[in-house]
Amino acid sequence: MHALIHFFLILGVILLGLIVSVFIADFQHIDQESDLAKLFEYLLPALTGGGIIVCRIVCQFKLNSIKKQSDLRQKLNEYGSAMIIRCALLEVPAVIAIAAVFATSNPIYFIYCGFMILIMIARRPTLKLTISDLNLGRQEISILEDPDSIID
Numbered sequence: 001m002h003a004l005i006h007f008f009l010i011l012g013v014i015l016l017g018l019i020v021s022v023f024i025a026d027f028q029h030i031d032q033e034s035d036l037a038k039l040f041e042y043l044l045p046a047l048t049g050g051g052i053i054v055c056r057i058v059c060q061f062k063l064n065s066i067k068k069q070s071d072l073r074q075k076l077n078e079y080g081s082a083m084i085i086r087c088a089l090l091e092v093p094a095v096i097a098i099a100a101v102f103a104t105s106n107p108i109y110f111i112y113c114g115f116m117i118l119i120m121i122a123r124r125p126t127l128k129l130t131i132s133d134l135n136l137g138r139q140e141i142s143i144l145e146d147p148d149s150i151i152d
Contacts, residue, residue, distance in 0.1 A: 002080035003125050009087045010120050013094045017113055020102050031104040040100040044093070044112045051093040052119065059086045063133055072140050073151045079134060083125045090120050 021027075031037045062082040069075050094116035100109040123129070131141055143149045 002083055005084055006087050006120070006124055009084075009091055010117060013091055013098070013113065013117060016095065017098050017110065020098050021107070021110070025101055025105045025107070027105055027107055030106050032106065034104070037104045037106065040104060040109065044097055044100060044109060047093040047096055048112045048115065051090060051116070055086055055089040058089060067135055072143060075134055076130070076151065079130060080125070086123060087120050090116050
């Protein structure tokens with residue numbers, strides 16, 4: 001279920017970018033001289049880098065608290081929430097980059113959006129990533145890998 005939520009968070013950013021690029025932005029009249037355009041030149045790299053750093057710090061803090069739990073079901077529920085938070089934190093700079101394209105019609109800002117989308121895709125929730133992030137034991141791994149097992 002968390003993979004589906006993750007997919008739709010990414011899809012939402014992609015669709016918003018497509019809507020802005022196809023229906024709204026006027027790429028014939030790119031604004032590079034206004035104060036807003038100059039602000040975005042500095043704001044977007046800072047937001048992108050800051051978003052990655054904040055995401056890493058928040059997720060690491062959340063993962064450390066999850067690892068201390070003993071119940072596998074609780075670990076997985078909290079981990080799913082952490083993955084959604086991770087994706088949402090990465091989504092913020094991407095949406096702001098799309099807003100910058102909307103405001104200035106400068107398609108170069110899509111680079112920041114695309115970069116954040118690539119990070120979200122690379123960190124999508126998978127079984128291997130879950131096992132790695134949570135440092136699960138052999139018994140917990142065997143429960144997760146068995147499609148017929150019921151997690152208590």
